[in-house]
Amino acid sequence: MRASTAVQLARRIGAGLESAEQAVRGCLDAIEAGDAALRAFAALDPAVAMEAARAVDRSPAKGPLAGVAVAVKDIIDTGQYETSYGSPIYRGHRPALDAACVTLLRGAGAVVLGKTVTAEFATFAPGPTRNPHAHGHTPGGSSSGSAAAVAAGMAPLALGTQTAGSVIRPASFCGVVGYKPSARRVPRSGVKVISDTLDEVGGFAASTDDVALLASVLALQPDWAALAERGRMQPPPGLGWTLTSRGGQAEPAMRQAVERAAQLARAGGARAEPVAWPERFDDLFEAHRTIQLAETARALAPEYAYRRAQLSAQLASAIEEALRLPPARYPQALQTARSCAADIDSLFGSAGVLIAPSAPGEAPATLASTGDPLFNRPWQLLGCPVVSLPFGRGARGLPIGVSVVARPGQDALLIAAAAWLEQCWGQRAAA
Numbered sequence: 001m002r003a004s005t006a007v008q009l010a011r012r013i014g015a016g017l018e019s020a021e022q023a024v025r026g027c028l029d030a031i032e033a034g035d036a037a038l039r040a041f042a043a044l045d046p047a048v049a050m051e052a053a054r055a056v057d058r059s060p061a062k063g064p065l066a067g068v069a070v071a072v073k074d075i076i077d078t079g080q081y082e083t084s085y086g087s088p089i090y091r092g093h094r095p096a097l098d099a100a101c102v103t104l105l106r107g108a109g110a111v112v113l114g115k116t117v118t119a120e121f122a123t124f125a126p127g128p129t130r131n132p133h134a135h136g137h138t139p140g141g142s143s144s145g146s147a148a149a150v151a152a153g154m155a156p157l158a159l160g161t162q163t164a165g166s167v168i169r170p171a172s173f174c175g176v177v178g179y180k181p182s183a184r185r186v187p188r189s190g191v192k193v194i195s196d197t198l199d200e201v202g203g204f205a206a207s208t209d210d211v212a213l214l215a216s217v218l219a220l221q222p223d224w225a226a227l228a229e230r231g232r233m234q235p236p237p238g239l240g241w242t243l244t245s246r247g248g249q250a251e252p253a254m255r256q257a258v259e260r261a262a263q264l265a266r267a268g269g270a271r272a273e274p275v276a277w278p279e280r281f282d283d284l285f286e287a288h289r290t291i292q293l294a295e296t297a298r299a300l301a302p303e304y305a306y307r308r309a310q311l312s313a314q315l316a317s318a319i320e321e322a323l324r325l326p327p328a329r330y331p332q333a334l335q336t337a338r339s340c341a342a343d344i345d346s347l348f349g350s351a352g353v354l355i356a357p358s359a360p361g362e363a364p365a366t367l368a369s370t371g372d373p374l375f376n377r378p379w380q381l382l383g384c385p386v387v388s389l390p391f392g393r394g395a396r397g398l399p400i401g402v403s404v405v406a407r408p409g410q411d412a413l414l415i416a417a418a419a420w421l422e423q424c425w426g427q428r429a430a431a
Contacts, residue, residue: 040146041114081094115145136367243255
């Protein structure tokens with residue numbers, strides 16, 4: 001049984017009806033009971049977490065996240081915990097300061113529970129985390145530990161990062177809500193940079209209410225905390241749905257989920273129509289991959305030059321591929337991104353938000369890969385905010401998520417729309 005949500009916990013602790021110590025102890029008990037098998041956490045110190053919880057209880061001022069435990073992906077700096085970025089190169093590394101996003105959480109009263117497993121440098125080689133629904137399947141990545149910890153009830157909130165699909169895909173595979181903000185809505189200072197163009201800090205939660213609360217703190221937008229509640233009152237102003245031009249590479253269950261999600265939204269009173277994928281937007285898939293490769297090679301140049309033997313074969317191979325790219329390829333990819341972003345209305349049309357696949361399908365039956373970010377690439381390169389919502393299960397009984405996507409900068413509209421869809425889909429499924 002899932003513990004109280006972040007919104008519920010913050011309200012109860014703020015009102016003195018529950019202690020932060022009690023809430024954090026519940027998370028630690030869940031970790032002790034299940035993480036030996038799940039392996040979601042890379043660094044954990046119960047004494048540190050409990051002392052932080054007691055400090056919240058002693059403080060007369062209770063912030064919006066009062067006493068709520070947040071698990072932090074190990075690509076994000078924390079002064080109280082080792083931050084190894086998923087690499088043996090940085091084993092034992094203790095940053096002097098928290099990342100800016102962690103500082104914002106602590107300032108709002110949150111308790112940093114521990115560090116969650118990331119793929120190596122948030123790239124390709126997976127860590128040891130398993131999918132909570134089937135331990136032989138990937139939880140997705142690179143934010144594998146964060147998604148798994150929330151799905152397993154070990155933490156009500158968790159931070160992740162996304163360069164391609166590292167929040168949205170694991171949210172889909174693990175059956176939780178994932179939020180990836182518009183470009184630069186959340187500060188990246190203190191996060192190990194992999195791609196200047198693409199990297200963003202996002203998060204995981206059990207519901208859109210909790211995502212709205214987390215986003216309100218991370219983006220310094222306190223009004224966002226009430227967006228989910230307000231968003232349930234009426235349908236979003238126009239919905240579209242698309243499988244992108246790569247729909248043939250999605251599993252039948254994912255294609256059916258997107259179409260069924262649109263049908264349920266229409267039955268709930270929304271205008272939900274298919275949108276045509278502009279042919280020129282096809283270039284976004286390869287342009288994203290080019291930018292990711294080129295900027296990863298640039299960001300990890302010191303590690304490749306001086307500690308190459310400690311890099312995985314997957315990462316070393318990707319860097320070597322990047323070094324072989326023709327010199328014109330990278331600036332051409334950046335121009336593709338700029339051109340399509342300027343013409344984004346040709347995709348969205350009259351729709352306020354779009355419904356699309358969060359992943360090709362269910363989590364693959366492997367721990368050697370985190371899955372394919374294909375369906376996340378265009379939205380990431382365009383800078384669109386995205387929420388992945390759980391939407392049933394596939395043929396193998398594992399979770400499937402669908403993405404709700406808005407134009408860049410329209411995070412508030414996105415969160416409200418996602419809340420309405422979450423409610424609509426839940427009600428219709430129960431009917």
